[in-house]
Amino acid sequence: MPSTASSPRASRWARLPIVSQLRQSIGLQRGMLVAGLVLTVIFLVTALLAPVLAPYGYAELRDENGLFGATQAPSSAHLLGTTQGGYDVLSRLIWGSRTALLVILVAVAASIVVGVALGLIAGYFGGWLDRVLVVIADAIYAFPSLLLAIVLAIAINHGQSGMWPGILAAALSITVIYIPQYLRVTRAEVVRIKSEAFVESARVIGAGHVRIMTRHVLRNSLRTLPLILTLNASEAILTLAGLGFLGFGIEPSAAAEWGYDLNKAVGDVTSGIWWTALFPGLAIVLVVLGLTLVGESLNDLSDPRLRRRAAGAEPVEDLLAPASTTQEASA
Amino acid sequence: MTTTSEAPTAQAAAPQPKAKKSGGSLGRYIAVRALLIIPTVFILVTAVFLLMRSTGDPITAAQGGRLPADQLAERIHAAGYDRPLLVQYLEYLGNILHGDFGTTLSDHRPITEVVTTFGAATLELSAYALIIAFAVGIPLGRIAAFRRDRGADAGLRIFAILAYATPVFFAGLMLKLVFSVWLDVLPVNGRASTRAELQLARVDNPTGIYLIDAFKTGDPAVIGDVLQHAILPALALGLLTAGVFLRVVRTNVISTFGAGYVDAARSRGVPERRLLRKHAYRPALIPIITVVGLQIALLLSGAVLTETTFEWKGLGFQLGQYLQARDFVAVQGIVALLAVVVALTNFIVDIIAALIDPRVRY
Numbered sequence: 001m002p003s004t005a006s007s008p009r010a011s012r013w014a015r016l017p018i019v020s021q022l023r024q025s026i027g028l029q030r031g032m033l034v035a036g037l038v039l040t041v042i043f044l045v046t047a048l049l050a051p052v053l054a055p056y057g058y059a060e061l062r063d064e065n066g067l068f069g070a071t072q073a074p075s076s077a078h079l080l081g082t083t084q085g086g087y088d089v090l091s092r093l094i095w096g097s098r099t100a101l102l103v104i105l106v107a108v109a110a111s112i113v114v115g116v117a118l119g120l121i122a123g124y125f126g127g128w129l130d131r132v133l134v135v136i137a138d139a140i141y142a143f144p145s146l147l148l149a150i151v152l153a154i155a156i157n158h159g160q161s162g163m164w165p166g167i168l169a170a171a172l173s174i175t176v177i178y179i180p181q182y183l184r185v186t187r188a189e190v191v192r193i194k195s196e197a198f199v200e201s202a203r204v205i206g207a208g209h210v211r212i213m214t215r216h217v218l219r220n221s222l223r224t225l226p227l228i229l230t231l232n233a234s235e236a237i238l239t240l241a242g243l244g245f246l247g248f249g250i251e252p253s254a255a256a257e258w259g260y261d262l263n264k265a266v267g268d269v270t271s272g273i274w275w276t277a278l279f280p281g282l283a284i285v286l287v288v289l290g291l292t293l294v295g296e297s298l299n300d301l302s303d304p305r306l307r308r309r310a311a312g313a314e315p316v317e318d319l320l321a322p323a324s325t326t327q328e329a330s331a
Numbered sequence: 332m333t334t335t336s337e338a339p340t341a342q343a344a345a346p347q348p349k350a351k352k353s354g355g356s357l358g359r360y361i362a363v364r365a366l367l368i369i370p371t372v373f374i375l376v377t378a379v380f381l382l383m384r385s386t387g388d389p390i391t392a393a394q395g396g397r398l399p400a401d402q403l404a405e406r407i408h409a410a411g412y413d414r415p416l417l418v419q420y421l422e423y424l425g426n427i428l429h430g431d432f433g434t435t436l437s438d439h440r441p442i443t444e445v446v447t448t449f450g451a452a453t454l455e456l457s458a459y460a461l462i463i464a465f466a467v468g469i470p471l472g473r474i475a476a477f478r479r480d481r482g483a484d485a486g487l488r489i490f491a492i493l494a495y496a497t498p499v500f501f502a503g504l505m506l507k508l509v510f511s512v513w514l515d516v517l518p519v520n521g522r523a524s525t526r527a528e529l530q531l532a533r534v535d536n537p538t539g540i541y542l543i544d545a546f547k548t549g550d551p552a553v554i555g556d557v558l559q560h561a562i563l564p565a566l567a568l569g570l571l572t573a574g575v576f577l578r579v580v581r582t583n584v585i586s587t588f589g590a591g592y593v594d595a596a597r598s599r600g601v602p603e604r605r606l607l608r609k610h611a612y613r614p615a616l617i618p619i620i621t622v623v624g625l626q627i628a629l630l631l632s633g634a635v636l637t638e639t640t641f642e643w644k645g646l647g648f649q650l651g652q653y654l655q656a657r658d659f660v661a662v663q664g665i666v667a668l669l670a671v672v673v674a675l676t677n678f679i680v681d682i683i684a685a686l687i688d689p690r691v692r693y
Contacts, residue, residue, distance in 0.1 A: 138371065139371040144631040145628070151383060270512065281498070281505070284497075289492060292495060
């Protein structure tokens with residue numbers, strides 16, 4: 001809700017979604033948001049600049065001195081060592097961010113478009129269509145998402161693949177899992193907004209369903225979307241890694257994928273080889289952490305009950321003290 | 332491993348918006364809720380069937396390339412996979428109604444037998460994980476809420492986010508690396524050592540739940556062995572789930588603390604500590620029950636990954652084996668049967684939630 005957060009005179013820059021929240025936040029919350037943003041930016045830059053940053057290709061096995069060799073400990077030639085298959089861990093780490101980003105983009109875009117559209121239709125028209133959609137969404141929502149993703153991955157490419165089929169399989173499996181969430185959230189907002197006076201008046205003027213839905217209802221019901229978006233982006237990475245770990249990853253010659261690398265590292269760990277498991281795992285944790293911190297902070301900032309006030313005392317005392325001591329600081 | 336970020340608040344615990352008018356009759360709620368199982372299971376089973384068969388028949392998937400074309404066609408015909416999809420679908424639904432979820436291609440075992448045999452191990456692992464999640468998550472969530480925005484809260488929230496951000500298999504691998512390989516104090520994988528497995532196999536009427544079977548042997552060495560094997564997988568899965576509970580308890584204690592009845596109690600002069608402990612904390616635990624219901628789906632996803640990491644021979648491990656063998660009949664059967672199990676568990680959890688909290692009822 002950038003418009004309520006900043007004064008009308010605030011510059012265009014200050015009204016941008018994340019910037020306005022950054023200005024609004026203080027203390028621990030600001031720390032979390034900044035940390036999340038830093039991690040996310042590092043992830044994005046790595047993904048975009050992968051060809052420049054990575055010392056080798058993701059499927060490279062040799063340089064001018066011959067083969068890299070399997071499970072070489074970290075050294076100056078291979079900063080993070082090599083894998084059992086003889087790949088350079090650092091290079092696969094960097095290229096892996098690109099795969100992760102592509103999956104996030106496809107999955108989030110597809111589930112938003114489909115989920116929001118279905119939620120809009122279900123909420124706006126109501127009736128049996130609404131009920132059917134909600135029951136289907138609930139059925140999918142209650143089911144173990146990884147199992148569903150496995151089934152979808154099998155359906156899309158029989159479980160094995162090159163880069164694009166692999167990315168699409170992972171992204172679409174994730175899409176199907178998240179459509180119910182977008183549907184529910186959008187539907188709830190639409191049902192609320194539908195009964196507002198301005199929608200009524202648009203109808204009285206004679207606006208058609210499509211115009212009311214897109215101009216009046218949709219625009220007002222996308223408030224919570226940035227939040228779900230960041231959270232789902234992080235869940236998309238976890239699902240991709242889970243699929244990869246179960247052997248549904250993208251072939252190592254087609255693209256780098258962290259979950260697949262972890263799958264190959266299971267045996268290494270038993271023999272004390274730590275670098276093949278630690279680094280891809282850390283990459284997953286840091287990217288998910290970054291996205292989650294951004295999402296969480298946005299959530300807290302958009303919910304006044306959880307927002308910490310700039311002038312507020314320590315909250316437990318804050319609750320002890322009369323309510324008048326807490327004043328909302330003007331942003 | 333998914334869907335954990337939005338912690339349901341007390342208000343959001345109701346499954347459908349129309350539940351807002353509080354307190355319907357419990358009998359009616361149970362009836363409606365029971366009827367809802369049918370479409371849920373039907374939708375999932377249909378979706379799984381269509382998806383699995385959308386790309387061809389399972390025999391080609393399993394044997395494709397390894398058999399000459401005429402033999403392949405013969406096998407497909409024998410199994411009935413050359414009939415129209417609708418006929419196969421209706422037959423599949425009919426079989427499911429009779430409790431027949433099919434027979435695996437690779438080792439010719441009925442799916443129901445596979446699930447009951449390996450389900451015990453998954454149940455055991457999930458139970459340990461839930462115990463750890465409760466024991467760690469609820470007290471920590473309470474501390475985080477009581478010390479809101481102080482150092483302890485910040486630390487605990489970071490723990491919760493890290494627990495969410497860490498894939499369970501990565502946590503498992505790191506635990507294994509530290510405790511089994513470097514420190515060498517715990518077993519690397521499996522549910523018991525070979526010697527203990529042999530003793531367990533001799534138990535009369537084995538339950539498949541190793542801890543119970545170990546008690547039946549009466550040998551403390553076997554009990555110790557089984558527990559040692561369970562520590563790391565249970566920790567990996569349990570700590571990640573604990574993060575979810577922590578967040579739910581924290582959010583709910585904070586939001587109930589702002590509720591009108593807490594203000595009312597305060598105005599009557601109830602001491603602040605008592606307000607937190609009795610008035611805000613107790614009702615905040617109710618949504619936990621609903622969350623546990625959602626966790627069952629998540630635990631199953633997590634169990635598949637944890638079991639694969641630790642070679643814990645449960646349903647998830649077995650599913651991974653069938654996936655690698657490209658036995659899609661087995662995969663389809665297990666997933667369909669799990670859909671039924673999940674629907675039934677969610678039903679039971681919802682009923683318990685409705686018994687405790689009348690606001691949940693339709």
